[in-house]
Amino acid sequence: MDLSTINPVLLIASLMVAAxxxxxxxxxxxxxxxAGVLNLGVEGMMIIGAICGFAIAVxxxxxxAGLLAAMVGGAVLSLLFAFLTxxxxxxxxxxxxxxxxxxxxxxxxxxxxxxxxxPPAMSKLDLPILSDLPVVGPILFSHDPVLYIGIALTAATxxxxxxxxxxxVLRAVGENHEAAHALGYHVVRVRVLAILFGGACAGLGGAYxxxxxxxxxxxxxxxxxxxxxxxxxxxxxxxxxxxxxxxxLFGGINVLxxxxxxxxxxxxxxxxxxxxxxxxxxxxVIMSTDKSRAPASLGRIFHASQ
Amino acid sequence: MxxxxxxxxxxxxxxxxxxxLAEKTKVGFVYVGPVGDGGWTYEHDQGRKAVxxxxxxxxxxxxxxxxxxxxxxxxxxxxxxxEGADLIFxxxxxxxxxxxxxxxxxxxxxxxxxxxxxxxxxxxxYSARFYEGRAVQGHIAGRMTETNTIGYIASFPxxxxxxxxxxxxxxxxxxxPDVEFKIIWVYTWFDPAKEADAAKALIxxxxxxxxxxxxxxxxxxxxxxAGNVITFGQASDMSEYAPFPRVSSIIDNWxxxxxxxxxxxxxxxxxxxxxxDGIGAGMVGIGExxxxxxxxxxxxxxxxxxxxxxxxxHAFTGPINKQDGxxxxxxxxxxxxxxxxxxxxxxxxxxxxxxQ
Numbered sequence: 001m002d003l004s005t006i007n008p009v010l011l012i013a014s015l016m017v018a019a020x021x022x023x024x025x026x027x028x029x030x031x032x033x034x035a036g037v038l039n040l041g042v043e044g045m046m047i048i049g050a051i052c053g054f055a056i057a058v059x060x061x062x063x064x065a066g067l068l069a070a071m072v073g074g075a076v077l078s079l080l081f082a083f084l085t086x087x088x089x090x091x092x093x094x095x096x097x098x099x100x101x102x103x104x105x106x107x108x109x110x111x112x113x114x115x116x117x118x119p120p121a122m123s124k125l126d127l128p129i130l131s132d133l134p135v136v137g138p139i140l141f142s143h144d145p146v147l148y149i150g151i152a153l154t155a156a157t158x159x160x161x162x163x164x165x166x167x168x169v170l171r172a173v174g175e176n177h178e179a180a181h182a183l184g185y186h187v188v189r190v191r192v193l194a195i196l197f198g199g200a201c202a203g204l205g206g207a208y209x210x211x212x213x214x215x216x217x218x219x220x221x222x223x224x225x226x227x228x229x230x231x232x233x234x235x236x237x238x239x240x241x242x243x244x245x246x247x248x249l250f251g252g253i254n255v256l257x258x259x260x261x262x263x264x265x266x267x268x269x270x271x272x273x274x275x276x277x278x279x280x281x282x283x284x285v286i287m288s289t290d291k292s293r294a295p296a297s298l299g300r301i302f303h304a305s306q
Numbered sequence: 307m308x309x310x311x312x313x314x315x316x317x318x319x320x321x322x323x324x325x326x327l328a329e330k331t332k333v334g335f336v337y338v339g340p341v342g343d344g345g346w347t348y349e350h351d352q353g354r355k356a357v358x359x360x361x362x363x364x365x366x367x368x369x370x371x372x373x374x375x376x377x378x379x380x381x382x383x384x385x386x387x388x389e390g391a392d393l394i395f396x397x398x399x400x401x402x403x404x405x406x407x408x409x410x411x412x413x414x415x416x417x418x419x420x421x422x423x424x425x426x427x428x429x430x431x432y433s434a435r436f437y438e439g440r441a442v443q444g445h446i447a448g449r450m451t452e453t454n455t456i457g458y459i460a461s462f463p464x465x466x467x468x469x470x471x472x473x474x475x476x477x478x479x480x481x482x483p484d485v486e487f488k489i490i491w492v493y494t495w496f497d498p499a500k501e502a503d504a505a506k507a508l509i510x511x512x513x514x515x516x517x518x519x520x521x522x523x524x525x526x527x528x529x530x531x532a533g534n535v536i537t538f539g540q541a542s543d544m545s546e547y548a549p550f551p552r553v554s555s556i557i558d559n560w561x562x563x564x565x566x567x568x569x570x571x572x573x574x575x576x577x578x579x580x581x582x583d584g585i586g587a588g589m590v591g592i593g594e595x596x597x598x599x600x601x602x603x604x605x606x607x608x609x610x611x612x613x614x615x616x617x618x619x620h621a622f623t624g625p626i627n628k629q630d631g632x633x634x635x636x637x638x639x640x641x642x643x644x645x646x647x648x649x650x651x652x653x654x655x656x657x658x659x660x661x662q
Contacts, residue, residue, distance in 0.1 A: 005511045014506055021499075108340060115342045116523070116546040118530075214502045214524045215531075219340030220372060221522075223497040254500075258507040261658075262457065262488040269463075269491045269661040 006259045012252075013138045016147055017213055019251025021046070021205040021222075023150045025229035026236070026243045027157055028201025033233055034161065035194035036174035036297035040096025041081055042202050043226025044103020049074040049203025050210035051107040054217045055114055057207075063122040067146065067207050074203020075196045077103055082195040086188045089301050104220060114217045122146075122212055144212050146204070151244070153201070158240040170194065174295035177302040187302050202226065235284035237292035242284065250280045331393070331572050333357060333564075334386035335369035336379060338398035338521075339496040345521035346495065346541040346558070347371065350397045350420075353560035360565045364572070375400025383408040387415045393571045395564065396420065398495070399464055405429060416576050418567060421466050423647050425578050432563060435584030436466065437473035437646070438614045439556035440517075441621040442592055442607050443538045446554060447515040448478030448485050449603045450536060457508030458489045459501060459518040459525055463661040465649045467519050472653045473621045474517055477610075479655055488513055489658050498524035509535055516551075526552055536598070543593040554607070555593030562588065582643065585615040622646065627654035 025042050032039050052073030057066025077099065084095040122144050130141040161167040172180040173190045181187050209225070210217050228250065236242035253276040261272055335354050339347040354367050368391065370382050379401045386394055387408060393416045396405045402422040409417045409429045417426075421433040447456050456478060460467050471489060478485045488511060490504045501520050505528035508516060516537045518525045523544050529535040529551040537547065539555025563581065570576040583589035592611050595604045613619035624635030629652040635641060652660050 007510055010510045014503070014510070018499075018503055108342065112342065116344055118527070118546070209499055214498045214527055216498070216523060216527050218344065218496075218498050218522050218524070219342045220496070221498045223494075223499060225499070255503060255507060258490050258492075258504050259511065261490045262508050262511045262513075264488070264658045266659065268659070273491065273493050 005263050009135050009138050011255060011259060013143070015248060015252035015255045016139075016143065017251075018255050019247040020147050020150045021208045021213065021225055022229055022232065022250060023154065023244060023247035024146075024205035024208065025202045025226055026232045026247060027150075027153050027240060028198035028205075029229055029233050030236075030238055030240060030243055031157060031170070031201075032194050032198035033298055034174045034238060034295055035170050035191045036177055036295050036300065036302075037085065037191050037195060038092045038096065038299040039078070039081055039099070039195060039198055040093060040230065041078070041099025041103065041226075042198075042229050043222060043224065044100035045074040045077050045199045045202035046103075046206035046209075046222045046226045046229075047107040047220070048077045048103045048110075049206030050222060051111045051114070051206075051217060052203065053207025054119055054210040055110065057119045057211055058114060058117055061120045063120050063211055066119070066211055067204060070203040070207030070211075071200040072203070074201070074206065075199040077106075078195045078199025078202075079192075081199075082192045085301070086192055086195075089303060092299050092301070100226070108219045111217050111219060115219075117217065119211050119215050119217075121215075146208050146212060149204075154240050154244045161240070171295070174297055177297045177300070181302070181304060187304075191302075202229075205229070232280070232284075234294075235281055235288065237284075237288040237290075238295065239292065242287060246280055246284050249283060250276050253279050330364060330366045331361070331568065332366045332368065332389075332391045333568055333571075334383075334391035334394040335367065336373050336382055336386070336394065336396045336398075336401060337369060337371040338373060338375060338400070340371050341369070343496055343521045344523045344542055344544060344546075345539075347397070347521065348542050349558040350395070350560055353564040356561035357564050357568050361568065361572070365568060373401075377404070380404040380408055383417075384411070387412040391415060393418065393568060393576075399462075399466060416567075416571055423580075425580060427578060430567070430577075430579045430581070432579075432581040433466070434558055434589040435582060435621075436556055436558075436590060437469040437621050438584045439590050439592055440470040440473040441477045441614060442611050443517060443554065443556065444474035444477030444479075445481055445610055446538075446595070446599060446603060446607050447474065447517065447536075448480065448482035449606070450553075450599065451478075451482065451485060451515050453512045453514045454482065454484045454486055455512045456485060456487050456515045456517065457505070457511075457513030458487055459504045459508070459516065459520055460489055460491050461495050461520050462493060463491065463650075465647060468652070468660065469646060469649050470519055471656070472649065475656055476622070476626065476653060481606075487656055487658070489656075491661060492520060494520065496521045498522040501525050502528045505529060506532075523547065539593050545593065548594070549596030550598045552596070553599050554595045557591035557593050559589055559591050582647075585611060586617060628652070629654055629656055629660070 049070035053066040053070030056069035057063045084090040177187045232246045236246045257272040337347045341351040395418045397420045399421045405419045417429040422431045502524040505525035509532045518540045526547040529537045537551045543555045620640035622641035624639040625637045626635040628634045
């Protein structure tokens with residue numbers, strides 16, 4: 001075992017990259033669930049975002065156009081979910097699962113001509129002095145822009161939910177949709193907007209994988225991150241900063257366990273491989289022993305006549 | 307009475323058999339990843355296409371991709387058999403017991419399980435001697451590494467993967483005694499994000515050669531981003547990353563075998579076999595060694611490839627000790643197929659612990 005081969009600075013820098021897709025998807029889903037909607041289609045929206053972003057980035061040779069297309073792609077797919085659950089009043093669990101399956105299939109179809117192609121590279125932040133600082137530079141000032149968007153989005157979501165009128169309305173709809181309706185708020189409109197936001201975030205998270213983290217297109221490349229994002233929202237008790245913590249913890253331990261393996265640490269590999277899941281769950285469960293709970297109307301169908 | 311009944315049944319079976327022959331032969335394929343993975347499953351699908359091309363309208367092929375290695379595989383195979391498949395290729399090690407279970411239920415359907423070792427009257431196994439290709443990779447890796455650190459992304463601790471690590475290590479060590487292997491087990495055949503993370507972790511720890519036994523091209527992309535790291539295509543040529551970082555590759559060529567076995571089902575000559583072919587038979591191909599490899603290294607590697615192909619040299623030729631120092635092969639002795647097929651130990655010199 002030789003732990004000195006692990007460079008902590010590079011480790012922290014790569015854990016932030018590993019955590020970003022998870023963070024983006026989970027923040028989107030958090031807003032959706034705060035509005036009282038359970039969308040299990042995160043995985044499907046992510047993979048659609050991954051291929052939409054990849055395809056547009058390749059066609060336009062502009063990675064930013066790709067990111068935008070990924071958000072649009074994810075949001076359009078989530079619109080299908082919004083229609084099924086908010087207009088047609090279908091079961092949310094079934095609709096969400098269908099969305100994932102549909103997204104996986106559709107992305108494979110869309111992506112047939114994009115296998116083995118390299119996307120245009122995205123420039124990283126390069127500030128003249130700051131990026132060259134030892135330790136702090138690689139960790140804080142030399143990432144791609146999306147990573148910072150992820151963190152900013154977390155802060156914005158937290159502030160929006162806690163301090164703004166919009167956040168209050170969103171929470172009201174999620175906690176008690178009949179009361180919100182009685183007060184004159186458009187429950188369905190709020191929820192559809194929340195679902196669209198969730199779709200755009202998941203799409204961006206997917207494109208982060210296909211354009212920045214890997215970067216290439218292969219079928220099924222999100223490989224279950226959408227499901228982890230769903231679990232993360234629950235374990236983080238629907239709190240944005242805990243989602244960030246959970247995502248970094250999960251990404252961090254994932255990267256750390258790979259590094260420990262490479263360094264030849266004498267812990268059986270099986271334990272290392274399961275450690276990200278166990279430690280993330282443990283930490284978040286311990287933290288959620290306070291009185292936080294799910295939005296009361298989560299997963300319930302609303303119709304103005306009821 | 308019994309005899310007449312037997313004869314009647316036999317006649318009926320033959321009658322059914324002839325009608326079945328008159329129809330298309332249906333061949334099913336169960337894939338562990340997507341056909342667009344650019345690696346393992348992609349090559350199996352090329353084999354399927356070769357079967358379609360060879361027999362045209364006489365054959366119908368079906369496939370199911372992304373089938374998890376578990377109870378779900380059994381369901382997929384059963385479904386294929388119920389839909390009238392005559393021959394089913396199950397193309398991942400983890401389908402072993404499922405293949406045997408389903409084969410027991412459908413004695414008239416022929417099964418071919420890739421990389422496994424359990425056969426039955428209607429189950430054949432086939433695999434390729436990938437370790438021969440690993441020997442060539444190890445040689446190039448050992449000669450080209452400057453940091454003397456070679457990263458290896460491994461999937462599951464099964465004999466096939468362990469053989470590859472041992473073979474690559476032995477041949478890297480032979481040309482570079484200081485070489486060190488860093489091995490990461492990712493416990494998946496296909497997860498581009500995880501494979502990319504593993505490649506990055508290895509590169510950050512000083513590896514300048516990445517060998518992979520997983521199916522996606524993500525490690526190639528990670529190496530390309532790093533700039534000074536070389537890689538090898540796995541299962542498929544991965545030539546989109548040539549000439550650098552990908553300097554060579556192991557190519558699985560299943561097409562001739564698939565065509566031959568489908569033919570055997572068609573003319574009724576199918577029998578249970580255990581096929582294990584290497585470079586010589588063409589089941590394992592060594593992708594073009596790119597110009598980024600120094601000419602002399604390329605020559606040595608090609609010579610090694612040719613010696614492996616002709617059978618002049620075996621990739622596991624003694625003296626070789628096991629990791630714990632106990633003797634495995636004496637000087638000049640070569641490994642027997644039985645030991646290789648069940649290989650569950652590292653050779654001497656590898657420092658990591660093999661997950662059991």
